[in-house]
Amino acid sequence: MPPVLSEQEVTLLLQSMLSEHRSNKDQTYHSYLYAQLEQPLREMGFDSLDLVQFAAQVSQFFGLYESGLEDLLLRYPTLKSWCNIILDSLDLYRETITFHTKGSTGAPKAVTHRYDALWNEVAFLASLFSSSTQLYSAVRLHHVYGFLYAILLPKALKRPIVRLELMPSRAFFDTKPNSFIISTPTLYDLLERIDARFTPHTTLISSTQALAPATHARLLERGAARIYEIYGATETLGVGYRNDPQEPYTLFPTQKERDTLQDHLTWVDATHFYVGARRDGAEKVRGYKVYPA
Secondary structure (H helix, E strand, C coil): CCCCCCHHHHHHHHHHHHHHHHHHHHCCCCCCCCCCCCCCHHHHCCCHHHHHHHHHHHHHHHCHHHHCCCCHHHHCCCHHHHHHHHHHHHHHCCCEEEEECCCCCCCCCEEEEEHHHHHHHHHHHHHHCCCCCEEEECCCCCCHHHHHHHHHHHHHHCCCEEECCCCCCHHHCCCCCCEEEEECHHHHHHHHHCCCCCCCCCEEEECCCCCCHHHHHHHHHCCCCEEEEEEEECCCEEEEEECCCCCCEEECCCCCCHHHCCEEEEEEECCEEEEEEECCCCEEECCEEECCC
């Protein structure tokens, strides 16, 4: 059975989910780093429908339906109480976790993964990023990219992690030497507005959509030692990685079934490929699927 999530990790995941829920509702950014744990959710602007929907999302994410504790969320609607309920639930059931895709049409799709599959991928990532001395993350923790790289990877590496706000700031440049920064193309592109250089031997990790070649070049000019682009999806987990936008991706050894991938791939050999257009005709914009039609 995989290691159970800690109280701090469950709290951070709940705060990440809450901040995205409030940000989507208010159309403004809400930090997940400073959410009040003991404040009733109704005092944060949740009406009855909001509360039921959010509780259902949390129940599905952590598998509370499997442990039978999901009804407790509506009885004790604070993040602190929910954290305790989830920890009790994880003692009973922690075989799967459910993420939601981002869609531009209709409701996001739920995708369930087994913890052992997630840990299998993280074991490979830990070998790939073993040289780091400290991690920094600016990602949503409850999406699959954030969960793998900013929750499970630090546990596997036994490395400290600093969590940054999900906005461009000098904090991206004020890291310790030989650190790894986990973020997204959107934020990396906006770092151009800040006149600063990365500390020595800083490695950047990027995912959710392709990093523009011009952005890749500018990040290297700012002192980034290396950039890892991760190709994958909520449905497939990690598929491949590359360090140069002109080079093919290297296939993750954990990836077996190529026919399940959402994009057309051009294979150079058994373990290297280029990514073509999506099979469903969508485009990725800031991590969201957009259908031009």
